[in-house]
Amino acid sequence: MHDLPDATDGERMTDTTTEVLPPRPEANEPRPRSLKSRPVQADRVFRSVSYAAGGVTVAIMLAVGIFLTARAGDALSVTGVSFLTTQEWSPETGAFGVAAVLFGTVTIAIIAMAISVPLAMGTALLISEIVSPKIRSLLITLVDLMAAVPSVVFGLWGVFFLQANIIPVSQWISVYFGWIPIFRVTDEAGQRLTDAGAFTSSAFIAGIVVALMVVPTQTSVMREAFSQAPLGEREGALALGSTRWGMIRAVVLPFGRGGIIGGTMLGLGRALGETIAVVMIISPIFTINPEVLKTGTNSVSALIALRYGEASQFGLSALMAAGLVLFIITLIVNFTASTIVARSRSGAESN
Template sequence: MSGTAAEPEAEPAELRRRLDTLPDLTDRIFLGWARGSGILVLVVMGAVGGYLALRATDALSTAGWSFLTVENWNPDGGRGQFGIAAVLTGTVLIGGIAVVLAVPLALGSALYISEYAPRRIKRTLIGLVDLMAAVPSVVYGVWGFVLLQYQLTGLARWLATYLGWIPLFAVTGDVRVDDPITPPLVYTASSLMAGVVVAFMITPIMCSIMREVFDQAPAGEREGAYALGSTRWGMIRTVVLPFGRGGIIGGTMLGLGRALGETISVFLILSMHFEIQPHILQTGGSAVAPLIALRYGDSSEFAISALMAAGLSLFLLTLVVNFAAAAVVARSRSGATS
C-alpha cells in the first residue's frame, strides 16, 4: 500500500463550470467608446499641432534659429526682426508667478475642505470652489484691470523698496522707489499684476483636483495613524499628503498649463513690451497668447505665419509640461490607484 494520499478524482467534463472571458455587448460598447474617445483626443491634438506647424512653415524657414533668440516682433522686417525670446520668457514668468501664488492657496483650501470643514458646510464650499472655476476669464481680467492692480501698487512699492536688491524685484530707469510721490503707474500693467490675476483663475482648478485626491486617502491608514496617537495634522502629514502627492503635482501642472495659455485677462492687464523684461514689478511685459490676440487682426499673411509659429511654440511648451506632470503622477501612489 502506497504512503501517498490518493489524488482526488477529476470531475466529469459535463459538470465543470465553463469560464468565459469574452466580454458581453455592453462591455464591448464601453470599450469601443473609451478607445474611440482616446483616439479622437490624440487625433485632435495632432491636427492642431499639424495645422500650426503647416501655417508656421514660411516664418520658421525665413527666421531660422533666430526665431528663438530675437526679442523684437516685426515679421514684415524679415529675418532677424522677429522672434519669441521676449514673449516666451514673459509667458513662463507670468505662469511661474501664478503657480507660486496659487499653490499655497489651493493646497490650504483643499486640505481645509477635505479634512477640517464641518460636514454641513463642506458641500457648500465644494460648490463655491467649482463655481469660481466656471467664472469666465474676461471677468477676472476686468476685475484685475479696474480694481486689483491699483490696490496692489502699495505692495509693489514695498517690494521694490526693501527687496529691490533682488533683480526680480528691481525697478530700473529714472525711478526712485522710496519716493512716496512716485506715480503708481510705474507699478501697474506689470507681470506681477498679470500673474496675480491668473493665480486667482487657476486656484479653483488646482484646489478641486487636490481635494478629490485627498478624499481618496485610505480610511484604514487614517484610523491607524489616530490609533497610534497621531494628531489630525500628524495624520495629514504622514498619510494624506504622501498619498496625495500625485494630485498635488498634477493639479499644479494643470494650473500651470492653464496659466501659460491664458489670453484675455493677461491681454487686458499687461502692457506689451517686446524685450526680455525680468523685473516683475515694473510696467511692461509680454506673453505669447496676448501677442496673438493683439496682432492677429491687422497682420499680413507672413505676419500671421509668424504668429502661428509663436502659437506652435506655446503648444509644444504646454505639451512638455503636461507630459512631465503625467509621468510624475503615474509614478506616485495616488496616480497609480486613481
C-alpha cells in the same frame, strides 16, 4: 459422506461476476477551464466608444500640430533658430522672434504657480479635513462656481480693483526686497523708481490674476486626491497619538502626492495659455524684462490675440509659429506631469 449436489438437484448456479469496463476519459479527467469570458453587448459598446474617444483626441492634437507646423513654415524658413532668441516683433522687416514674449509667458506662469499652489493646497485640506460636512458642501459649490467665472470678468476685476490695491504692495516689496534682482524697479540708467506709475500693468499683477483663475481647478483635483486617503490609516495615526496636522502630514499628503502634482501641472498649462485676462492687464513690450514688479511684459497668447486682426499673410505665419512654440511647451508640461504622476504611485503607500 454426502454427495455434492449437482445441477440436476434443482438448484441452478448463477454467475454474479461483472465485467469492469475502463473509465471514459471524458467522464473522469477534468477538462481545462477557460478563463476567457464573452463580453456582453454593453461592454463591447463601452470599449468601442472609449477607443473612439481616445483616437479622436489624439487625432485632434495631431491635426492641430500639423496645422500649426504647416502654417508656420514660411516664417520659420526666414528666421530659423533665431526665432527663439530675437527680442523684436516686426514680420514686415524680417526681424521677429518670441524671446521676449516667451520670457513673459513663463514669468507670469511661475508667479501664478507660486501663489496658486499653496492657496489651492490649503483650501483643499480645509475642505477635505477640517470643516464640517455641511460647510464642506457649501465650500465645494463655491469653488466650482469660481471655476466657471469667465476670463474677461477676472480681467476687469484685475484692471479696476486689484491693480490699484496691489501697487502699494509692489512698492513695499521693491523697497524692502529690492536687493533681489527680480524685485528691483529701475529706469534705463539704473536709478530706483518709486512712483506708482512704474508698478502698473506688470507681470506680478497679471500673475496674481492668473493664479486666482487656476486655483479652483487645482483645488478640485487636490481635494479629490486628499479625500481618497484610507480611513483606516487616518484612524490608526490618530489612535497612536498623532495630532490632526500630524495625521495629515503622515497620511493625507503622501497619499495625495499624485493629486498635488497633477493639479499643479494642470494649472500650469492653463496659466501658460491664458489670454484675455492677461491682455487686459499687461502693457505689451518686446524686450525681456526681468523686473517682475515693473510696468511692461508680454505673453505668447497675448501677442497672438493683439496682432491677429491686423496681420498680413506673412504676419499670420509668424503668429502661427509663436502658437506652435506655445503648443509644444504645453505638450511638454502635460507629458511631464503624466510621467511624474505615474511615478508618484499616489495612494500606494504613506509614511
